[in-house]
Amino acid sequence: MSIGRLATLCGCKVQTIRYYEEVGILPPARRSGGNQRLYTPTHGERLLFIRHCREFGFTIEQIREMLLLGGDGERSCEEIDRIARExxxxxxxxxxxxxxxxxxxxxxxxxxxxxxxxxxxxxxxxxxxxxxxxxxxxxxxxxxxxxx
Amino acid sequence: MSIGRLATLCGCKVQTIRYYEEVGILPPARRSGGNQRLYTPTHGERLLFIRHCREFGFTIEQIREMLLLGGDGERSCEEIDRIARExxxxxxxxxxxxxxxxxxxxxxxxxxxxxxxxxxxxxxxxxxxxxxxxxxxxxxxxxxxxxx
DNA sequence: GCTTGCAGCTCCAGCGACTGGAGGTTTTAT
DNA sequence: ATAAAACCTCCAGTCGCTGGAGCTGCAAGC
The missing domain is CATH 1.20.890 (cAMP-dependent Protein Kinase, Chain A)
Structure with a gap:
């Protein structure tokens, strides 16, 4: 999936996606022969999560933390709860x-x-x-x- | 009155005052022999107006406009009213x-x-x-x- | 008069979360 | 083959300050 298609699907701008990659909350995409980003549905899910968090006004740092905490499924969700309550x-x-x-x-x-x-x-x-x-x-x- | 004194009186930082001068909503002060700003009570009144507006969330541009409109006492206050209602x-x-x-x-x-x-x-x-x-x-x- | 130390000066970078543009390359559609 | 659209990187700008570097001015105490 191209960056433009992903942007359309997730309702954000192409530059925003590149920005999320730059600040390290969206993993870099595989590149085509001509150096263009190629995204997977997994990227799409992550981007939707990020966008949804942003709509709730969570900061990029809070999102980074939630993504980190969410990465380990066995961990208690206490911290996530704390961030949301804050x-x-x-x-x-x-x-x-x-x-x-x-x-x-x-x-x-x-x-x-x-x-x-x-x-x-x-x-x-x-x-x-x-x-x-x-x-x-x-x-x-x-x-x-x-x-x- | 020195810039530090004015800042204390108006509850803002010295840099903020210099910033308001730079963006043109606070007129430049007279300078001392050593190039330091010397403020009058009129400056103080204007600065208080600006700070009060900022506390209400008016933007610098809106404040600029209000100061301009307020400068002509005979003008109708329709526009001021419009900005406040907005x-x-x-x-x-x-x-x-x-x-x-x-x-x-x-x-x-x-x-x-x-x-x-x-x-x-x-x-x-x-x-x-x-x-x-x-x-x-x-x-x-x-x-x-x-x-x- | 001399030092000390705070207060002032200018100029510049940074905050957060993007957004827009310049100038170039790749892909896609005709 | 060509034209248009989409992509790339890099950089500047948004808003309203805020902080720092590196300098100078000024008042008070000795």
Missing amino acids: RLEEVKQKILRLQGLQAELERIITGCQGGRVITCRILSSLADHGQCLHPRHGVMDPEEGVGN | RLEEVKQKILRLQGLQAELERIITGCQGGRVITCRILSSLADHGQCLHPRHGVMDPEEGVGN
Whole structure:
């Protein structure tokens, strides 16, 4: 199977597949006489696993670890469980964070009565920390705004 | 006011301030004889506005636009309102997205009974698209997992 | 006046997970 | 045989910082 076909089947880009090979989570493919990659269904399965993990927001390092742990079928799945639970915790935290943000944004947008910029409550809310109701000011995570 | 003092007051790093100057959202400061930046309270206000916006997840480009629009006090605040509402919509979408993720992660974690890796339901769920209940498979945004 | 040490300066590389492009080669279809 | 599409490698760019190297400025204590 060519790299293009694999990309189509797995719903990702050709460059992404080469990137996964480069960072070592997808094993190098056999090459044709003209140096083109030839993939097996096994590669396809692994790539689908990787893509699915990425959709859940696992990092490449977490995926690498899971693939390593998954390689030994007799090993306890404790560690896999831990990684997944860690990710779940992150997701929950981020939801809370965003819900706070949503409330605050709604508050400042509601304040704006649609006049001129000089009296705009959105701008003044953003300018003035005194008006800020935000609970964890300045300690955001790097994916959603400022990370300190 | 030195750059270090400004950084302390605004709760950000010295490098961040220099970065904002470099990308043109914070005007260059007057320099001392020894070429060190000297800031005024006006700079401080602007920096606080920027930091506050960043905590809400506005991009540098959105902040640039808001600063530009805010510069003319007589202008209608329609555009500011639009930018803020766009951001609110993004936040709402991301919350929905993450809630789906949370449900799915909880489902696959619950499936794992803590045996050996070879029978681990977390791994098989991640490997098998057939088991995937995820609604918007493969169309995630770049901040939370895969973006296509 | 001299040293010490922190704070500042510029320039550049790196983060994560890709993405896109240049410039060349191979495969495939007509 | 030829043209188009797909492939190859290598490198730069994305975003918003962050950290480091290697230098200079400045205030305080002796």
